[in-house]
Amino acid sequence: MPDVVLRGIYKSFGDTEVLRDINLHVPHGYLVTLLGPSGCGKTTTLMSIGGFEQPDRGTIRCGDRTLYDAATRQNVRPERRGIGTVFQSYALWPHLTVAKNIAFPLKIQRVRRDAVRARVGELLDLVELPGIGDRYPHELSGGQRQRVALARALAPRPELLLLDEPFSNLDARLRDRARLWLRDIQQDLGITTVFVTHDQDEAFAMSDEIHVMDQGQILQSGTPQEIYRRPRSRFVAAFVGQCNLLPGVVASSPSGATNVVDVNGLAGPLEANTAERQPGVPVVVAIRPEHIHISPFDALRNGDAATFSATVERTTFVGDHYRYELRAGDVSLIAQSPTQITDTKVTVSVASADVAIITDQPAPESTPPVDAVV
Amino acid sequence: MADSPAALELAHLSSRQRRQLLPASAYQTMVWAVVVVLVVGPIAPLIYTSLRSKPYYLPGSVWTFEPYRTLFADHLFWEAVKNTLIFAVLTTAGSVIVGTAFAVLTVRTDLPGRRWLPWLLVSPIVIPPLALVVGWMSIYGPSGYLTQVASNLGLPVWNLSSLVGMAVLGTVVTVPISFLTCRAALHGADPALERAGLASGASPLRVMSRVTVPLLRPAMLNAAMLVFAVSLEILGIPLFVGAPGRITFYSTYLYNGWINGTVPDPPFVSAGAVLLLVVVSSLLLLRTLALGSEERFVVGAAGATESDRPLELGRWRWIAASATLGFVALTSFVPLIGLAVMSGVKVLTTLKPPWELGTSANWSAVLHDPILHRSVINSLTIAAFGAVLTVALVATATIIAHRSQFRARRSIPALLMYPRAVPGIVLGIGIFWSYLMLGNTGRPLRITIWGEMLALCIRNLTLVYVVVYPSLVRISPSLGQAAAAAGATWWQTTWRIIVPILRPALLIAGALMFIAVLGDYDPVVFLQKPGTELMGVTMLHAWQKGLTGPVAALAVAQVAFVAAVVAITAVVYRRVSRA
Numbered sequence: 001m002p003d004v005v006l007r008g009i010y011k012s013f014g015d016t017e018v019l020r021d022i023n024l025h026v027p028h029g030y031l032v033t034l035l036g037p038s039g040c041g042k043t044t045t046l047m048s049i050g051g052f053e054q055p056d057r058g059t060i061r062c063g064d065r066t067l068y069d070a071a072t073r074q075n076v077r078p079e080r081r082g083i084g085t086v087f088q089s090y091a092l093w094p095h096l097t098v099a100k101n102i103a104f105p106l107k108i109q110r111v112r113r114d115a116v117r118a119r120v121g122e123l124l125d126l127v128e129l130p131g132i133g134d135r136y137p138h139e140l141s142g143g144q145r146q147r148v149a150l151a152r153a154l155a156p157r158p159e160l161l162l163l164d165e166p167f168s169n170l171d172a173r174l175r176d177r178a179r180l181w182l183r184d185i186q187q188d189l190g191i192t193t194v195f196v197t198h199d200q201d202e203a204f205a206m207s208d209e210i211h212v213m214d215q216g217q218i219l220q221s222g223t224p225q226e227i228y229r230r231p232r233s234r235f236v237a238a239f240v241g242q243c244n245l246l247p248g249v250v251a252s253s254p255s256g257a258t259n260v261v262d263v264n265g266l267a268g269p270l271e272a273n274t275a276e277r278q279p280g281v282p283v284v285v286a287i288r289p290e291h292i293h294i295s296p297f298d299a300l301r302n303g304d305a306a307t308f309s310a311t312v313e314r315t316t317f318v319g320d321h322y323r324y325e326l327r328a329g330d331v332s333l334i335a336q337s338p339t340q341i342t343d344t345k346v347t348v349s350v351a352s353a354d355v356a357i358i359t360d361q362p363a364p365e366s367t368p369p370v371d372a373v374v
Numbered sequence: 375m376a377d378s379p380a381a382l383e384l385a386h387l388s389s390r391q392r393r394q395l396l397p398a399s400a401y402q403t404m405v406w407a408v409v410v411v412l413v414v415g416p417i418a419p420l421i422y423t424s425l426r427s428k429p430y431y432l433p434g435s436v437w438t439f440e441p442y443r444t445l446f447a448d449h450l451f452w453e454a455v456k457n458t459l460i461f462a463v464l465t466t467a468g469s470v471i472v473g474t475a476f477a478v479l480t481v482r483t484d485l486p487g488r489r490w491l492p493w494l495l496v497s498p499i500v501i502p503p504l505a506l507v508v509g510w511m512s513i514y515g516p517s518g519y520l521t522q523v524a525s526n527l528g529l530p531v532w533n534l535s536s537l538v539g540m541a542v543l544g545t546v547v548t549v550p551i552s553f554l555t556c557r558a559a560l561h562g563a564d565p566a567l568e569r570a571g572l573a574s575g576a577s578p579l580r581v582m583s584r585v586t587v588p589l590l591r592p593a594m595l596n597a598a599m600l601v602f603a604v605s606l607e608i609l610g611i612p613l614f615v616g617a618p619g620r621i622t623f624y625s626t627y628l629y630n631g632w633i634n635g636t637v638p639d640p641p642f643v644s645a646g647a648v649l650l651l652v653v654v655s656s657l658l659l660l661r662t663l664a665l666g667s668e669e670r671f672v673v674g675a676a677g678a679t680e681s682d683r684p685l686e687l688g689r690w691r692w693i694a695a696s697a698t699l700g701f702v703a704l705t706s707f708v709p710l711i712g713l714a715v716m717s718g719v720k721v722l723t724t725l726k727p728p729w730e731l732g733t734s735a736n737w738s739a740v741l742h743d744p745i746l747h748r749s750v751i752n753s754l755t756i757a758a759f760g761a762v763l764t765v766a767l768v769a770t771a772t773i774i775a776h777r778s779q780f781r782a783r784r785s786i787p788a789l790l791m792y793p794r795a796v797p798g799i800v801l802g803i804g805i806f807w808s809y810l811m812l813g814n815t816g817r818p819l820r821i822t823i824w825g826e827m828l829a830l831c832i833r834n835l836t837l838v839y840v841v842v843y844p845s846l847v848r849i850s851p852s853l854g855q856a857a858a859a860a861g862a863t864w865w866q867t868t869w870r871i872i873v874p875i876l877r878p879a880l881l882i883a884g885a886l887m888f889i890a891v892l893g894d895y896d897p898v899v900f901l902q903k904p905g906t907e908l909m910g911v912t913m914l915h916a917w918q919k920g921l922t923g924p925v926a927a928l929a930v931a932q933v934a935f936v937a938a939v940v941a942i943t944a945v946v947y948r949r950v951s952r953a
Contacts, residue, residue, distance in 0.1 A: 079857075079859075079863055082861070085856065085859040088852070093857075094875060104857070104870075108866060
């Protein structure tokens with residue numbers, strides 16, 4: 001069964017380069033997410049797979065079929081690719097009923113009438129909308145439209161499903177449910193899926209793998225956990241959740257067993273996996289606010305965590321947690337915790353596993369050390 | 375699920391894949407080629423004949439500029455140019471002033487009836503142009519009914535057959551252009567600008583004159599260029615109204631040169647047509663460059679700002695409403711009444727009450743006179759066929775232009791807009807020569823009504839584009855992409871997704887095309903032959919013979935046909951757009 005493979009995709013609109021050397025591997029049965037801000041090229045990538053955009057360079061393969069190859073000028077037309085697509089607007093045809101919308105791909109393929117009827121019923125059951133086949137799209141709610149769009153995309157049993165921000169037209173409450181529901185269907189059918197979103201929560205909740213994109217490039221690929229815990233660039237760290245970004249240099253620990261980083265302005269070194277970097281190399285470390293543990297002053301050092309004292313400069317209650325603005329030495333930090341701490345002087349500790357080293361260097365000088373918290 | 379009948383059916387799919395005779399691009403190329411031939415085709419013979427010493431069919435013809443020299447040496451030509459320019463300037467000024475005033479009143483103020491008055495104000499668009507002209511002659515012409523009344527009462531009497539008189543009629547005919555252009559601009563403007571004026575203490579009238587109208591300047595310039603271009607080519611007004619005063623316009627100069635020339639089909643008429651074409655085309659090209667080509671379609675946009683709090687007219691409210699209604703009554707309604715009365719009397723005069731002069735002779739002439747009768751049948755036939763064929767061709771070309779990957783698609787909008795830049799009489803001369811140069815192939819076009827149909831359809835095909843294009847761009851491209859993702863080819867997507875969604879627009883386009891072909895006449899004044907009479911040209915000929923009664927009857931018939939089409943369209947539109 002097919003894996004989808006994109007190799008060296010480049011695309012420009014006029015003078016603007018919107019895709020730069022996109023390489024993507026979607027294993028069979030996986031749900032892979034392209035995550036990034038608007039204009040990062042994620043939809044262009046998706047539409048290139050669907051055949052609605054034509055890259056300038058590169059190849060797109062699905063299993064042993066070449067869908068696009070710039071070198072040999074091969075380009076399978078969208079209608080021949082056999083890919084199911086759910087568009088951001090859902091693109092339900094307003095002049096056709098729900099049943100006719102879903103039946104359309106089957107009719108195009110000249111499927112027998114009774115078989116079409118059976119398949120439409122089956123799909124309406126699958127998307128949990130039995131009995132609405134005679135309604136028109138304008139008579140449906142947003143959530144129903146999204147399900148019909150999915151049913152239509154799945155009707156001809158495509159090998160690959162493309163989802164272009166399918167939740168962006170739903171309200172927040174519906175979105176949470178829809179995303180779990182869609183993930184269940186995808187896993188039940190085992191259909192290979194490429195999903196595009198700018199919403200990190202959606203990406204984390206649904207994906208087997210995430211590719212974070214910015215300015216036409218894939219910055220980092222990995223499981224949701226890897227992306228969150230080990231951001232490799234300032235952009236990924238800041239785009240996916242909040243993050244403290246602290247510049248420093250690699251140093252050697254007294255014991256020599258683990259590598260440590262001296263953060264500029266912080267009293268003690270932070271333990272981190274510096275991955276064979278030589279002492280003296282400048283780096284940036286990224287620490288998530290929830291990974292900074294706050295305890296009353298003079299609490300005991302726990303395990304392998306780096307511990308130092310700090311003052312609380314501001315406490316904000318944000319519903320399910322407290323947000324603390326801390327100052328440790330010359331460094332400002334953002335921390336969050338479900339418990340309230342009223343002391344001004346506190347002890348903070350960071351486990352070495354929660355310290356990520358960011359590789360894109362150098363840090364812009366205009367950026368204050370902690371300012372990357374977004 | 376995998377063993378369902380649908381799955382088994384799908385398993386056989388690859389062997390039953392769709393069959394295509396030719397790739398979509400082949401059909402697209404054919405449609406494009408037809409459009410190119412129709413739009414550009416008639417221009418080349420026109421230029422050719424304007425540079426030859428003798429008509430195409432005579433031997434011994436050589437390349438020469440003589441036709442242009444003949445033209446420039448003729449003092450009547452310069453007289454016509456002068457008259458045309460005076461008429462065009464007066465008409466443009468009148469049209470822009472009146473059109474802007476009505477646009478501001480109906481969009482930005484609390485004018486009573488501002489929701490339905492616009493429909494009356496644009497009614498001259500659907501009134502057949504000759505019907506309006508004949509109606510005006512019956513009421514305001516030198517021997518018109520109200521002219522006689524004024525004269526009997528010893529009031530000062532106007533002269534419709536003067537340059538100023540014709541410019542008044544020209545203003546009435548072109549007011550919808552200015553009105554719609556300014557309305558579109560007003561709908562697009564931010565009402566907060568006016569509120570800011572009110573907030574700074576200005577009275578509503580002051581805000582109107584200091585904020586609203588100055589903001590309309592680009593739209594007024596736009597309208598002025600359009601109206602000026604249209605005024606240069608108007609044929610009906612000088613032909614019907616200008617004749618008593620012997621005032622010749624550019625178009626009538628060409629017409630008379632052709633009809634009354636000492637040699638048949640003189641080359642200098644082609645030369646004059648080429649010059650008019652160059653002037654009008656450059657004017658409209660200039661306008662397009664100045665305004666951006668797509669802006670004109672804003673006319674179709676819904677009025678998003680009508681719910682905004684309008685400027686209050688205060689005590690001027692009812693005066694303005696009466697003036698607007700009075701304008702519509704005097705310019706459209708009364709002339710149509712005059713037309714109806716004229717078709718039912720021996721002669722329209724104040725000396726005797728109309729009921730003592732009643733006659734059915736005019737109507738029985740329409741029914742029994744072979745030429746008049748045939749002209750009605752012919753006109754209805756080509757209007758119906760022309761509307762259907764033009765909508766099919768132009769809608770397809772529009773979809774190719776905006777919803778396909780066809781290589782030359784970007785040339786299509788310009789091709790479809792171009793016929794509007796070709797004056798009707800110029801197109802008529804070009805088509806006359808085109809059919810002639812086609813030799814035996816062109817013979818069926820020369821001797822049947824289908825040649826005339828082609829000319830009228832080419833002249834008016836822009837209408838279809840202007841109606842279909844805005845509806846098409848409102849259809850999200852993802853609807854077409856979804857069809858492609860479902861496996862539909864370009865034709866399947868067009869036929870099963872795009873065209874059904876476009877149905878309301880196609881209906882409107884078809885109705886407008888029918889009305890236009892029925893009422894238009896300038897491209898066919900040189901094409902009509904015994905047996906191929908059409909209503910417009912027949913009215914022209916009958917009028918010139920002094921048969922005003924039958925002309926009025928034909929004009930009333932035209933109005934009735936248009937009214938019927940509008941009514942049917944309204945009913946069908948409701949049904950079509952409900953789906």
